[in-house]
Amino acid sequence: MEKLLAGIPMIDTSSLVDKVEQNLISLFIEKEFQVGDAIPKELELAQSLGVSRTVIREAMLRLRLMGLIESKKHRGAVITSPDLVSVLQKSMNPKILNKETLKEIFEMRLSLEIGMADFIMERVSAQDIQDLKELVKHEPPRSEKLLFQIEHEIAFHGKLYEITGNETMKKFQRLLLPVFDYVHQSGLLKKLVDNQSYVSHGGLVDIIENGDAEKLRNAMRSHLENHFARLFD
Amino acid sequence: MEKLLAGIPMIDTSSLVDKVEQNLISLFIEKEFQVGDAIPKELELAQSLGVSRTVIREAMLRLRLMGLIESKKHRGAVITSPDLVSVLQKSMNPKILNKETLKEIFEMRLSLEIGMADFIMERVSAQDIQDLKELVKHEPPRSEKLLFQIEHEIAFHGKLYEITGNETMKKFQRLLLPVFDYVHQSGLLKKLVDNQSYVSHGGLVDIIENGDAEKLRNAMRSHLENHFARLFD
DNA sequence: TACCCCAATTTTGTCGGACATAATAGACTT
DNA sequence: AAGTCTATTATGTCCGACAAAATTGGGGTA
Numbered sequence: 001m002e003k004l005l006a007g008i009p010m011i012d013t014s015s016l017v018d019k020v021e022q023n024l025i026s027l028f029i030e031k032e033f034q035v036g037d038a039i040p041k042e043l044e045l046a047q048s049l050g051v052s053r054t055v056i057r058e059a060m061l062r063l064r065l066m067g068l069i070e071s072k073k074h075r076g077a078v079i080t081s082p083d084l085v086s087v088l089q090k091s092m093n094p095k096i097l098n099k100e101t102l103k104e105i106f107e108m109r110l111s112l113e114i115g116m117a118d119f120i121m122e123r124v125s126a127q128d129i130q131d132l133k134e135l136v137k138h139e140p141p142r143s144e145k146l147l148f149q150i151e152h153e154i155a156f157h158g159k160l161y162e163i164t165g166n167e168t169m170k171k172f173q174r175l176l177l178p179v180f181d182y183v184h185q186s187g188l189l190k191k192l193v194d195n196q197s198y199v200s201h202g203g204l205v206d207i208i209e210n211g212d213a214e215k216l217r218n219a220m221r222s223h224l225e226n227h228f229a230r231l232f233d
Numbered sequence: 234m235e236k237l238l239a240g241i242p243m244i245d246t247s248s249l250v251d252k253v254e255q256n257l258i259s260l261f262i263e264k265e266f267q268v269g270d271a272i273p274k275e276l277e278l279a280q281s282l283g284v285s286r287t288v289i290r291e292a293m294l295r296l297r298l299m300g301l302i303e304s305k306k307h308r309g310a311v312i313t314s315p316d317l318v319s320v321l322q323k324s325m326n327p328k329i330l331n332k333e334t335l336k337e338i339f340e341m342r343l344s345l346e347i348g349m350a351d352f353i354m355e356r357v358s359a360q361d362i363q364d365l366k367e368l369v370k371h372e373p374p375r376s377e378k379l380l381f382q383i384e385h386e387i388a389f390h391g392k393l394y395e396i397t398g399n400e401t402m403k404k405f406q407r408l409l410l411p412v413f414d415y416v417h418q419s420g421l422l423k424k425l426v427d428n429q430s431y432v433s434h435g436g437l438v439d440i441i442e443n444g445d446a447e448k449l450r451n452a453m454r455s456h457l458e459n460h461f462a463r464l465f466d
Numbered sequence: 467t468a469c470c471c472c473a474a475t476t477t478t479g480t481c482g483g484a485c486a487t488a489a490t491a492g493a494c495t496t
Numbered sequence: 497a498a499g500t501c502t503a504t505t506a507t508g509t510c511c512g513a514c515a516a517a518a519t520t521g522g523g524g525t526a
Contacts, residue, residue: 075488075507088321101400101401111348114351117347
């Protein structure tokens with residue numbers, strides 16, 4: 001069976017738009033279009049590729065959704081560097097994603113925050129540590145509303161992402177915020193088992209200042225224990 | 234300044250297609266369309282929303298690119314559960330992404346692999362350990378071609394992702410493979426400093442079998458030392 | 467009756483043309 | 497020279513039509 005089918009070439013079922021899309025992409029790569037360069041008008045492309053403007057428009061729409069180009073009304077389109085995260089954003093509607101996926105994304109976040117310890121330790125600056133201490137100082141007490149605590153939690157962890165110097169990760173975190181909001185509220189995860197905080201924010205800062213990456217990883221794992229407990233029960 | 238502008242409502246610059254897109258999404262959510270359900274024909278939608286089919290088509294194209302629907306030629310479209318990773322895939326062309334982003338994605342991968350230790354330890358099965366041992370047994374020797382070594386590397390780490398039971402992470406890894414290929418070949422990262430392997434694959438398996446999450450995290454960090462060294466020089 | 471082939475129908479894909487609207491540039495006025 | 501108006505240009509929106517592919521149903525044949 002395998003043998004018989006081996007030599008048969010795939011039938012090209014791609015539509016015209018598919019081909020134009022590929023065509024445009026390779027065109028941009030070949031011609032070494034730089035970010036900011038304007039791309040030809042729809043009509044020109046239509047004529048030079050020998051297809052209707054409809055097809056061009058649909059292909060360009062795809063490129064735009066891929067983040068490869070950006071177009072302003074009545075002013076044409078320019079090449080942009082695709083930002084993976086903003087691409088994700090478009091389909092990151094918590095109401096649409098299924099629950100399993102949401103849970104998995106949550107797990108990814110935990111993995112990331114533990115694993116990024118090395119980048120934090122490598123790149124943290126004295127100013128960063130000051131900022132973190134400032135954040136901890138203004139930490140809302142347990143008695144405060146949950147909303148404030150969550151807000152602070154986000155600010156603190158957001159700062160950690162920032163320290164990594166990794167823009168993609170940072171954007172990833174911002175992108176995920178609405179998802180976590182949703183996960184927390186929707187009862188997708190079991191309720192918090194207890195409010196005991198293992199390693200506190202202050203403890204983390206202390207390790208960032210005086211410890212090493214390994215200590216930070218383990219401390220972060222402990223800090224996130226509540227979340228893990230909810231996942232593993 | 235801030236004060237003056239505060240009360241001014243945003244002007245709605247959204248195009249017709251934008252509105253239709255939102256309309257369709259909320260329609261699907263309200264009507265509680267399930268995965269696999271067929272959605273109305275383009276013409277029906279056009280008539281019932283009072284816009285042209287062109288607009289409907291463009292809006293549906295967006296939904297398709299978001300992974301919310303899937304349409305087969307001449308057979309209509311059905312609801313699907315958006316798969317974040319496949320969305321990403323469309324714009325994950327290494328030639329298009331800029332170098333900084335590629336490097337950052339590489340860093341994310343390292344973070345993930347270290348941070349996922351807890352999920353591995355929690356969910357690993359006896360069979361998984363057997364599989365890992367089998368993989369290690371057939372590990373190509375140093376003398377082998379680099380290609381084989383990389384292939385094996387991918388297989389081993391792929392298995393680790395699989396053990397996490399987290400489909401999103403696993404897909405994420407598969408998605409990133411071409412990127413790493415590119416990163417390795419393009420000299421984006423400094424060359425390997427030395428071929429000394431810190432913790433070997435066999436060592437990792439041993440820890441998965443007998444150790445705990447903390448040990449695995451640290452071992453994984455050591456295992457990836459070559460990559461970190463290239464980043465941090 | 468059961469099966470296969472062919473035609474009619476349905477639906478999406480592609481096309482060309484048309485007008486609307488917004489941005490730009492150039493001509494005109496003061 | 498500065499500002500205003502107008503002509504041009506490009507994209508956004510819409511329409512009607514045909515093409516091509518998949519489905520459906522019917523009719524003929526064994």
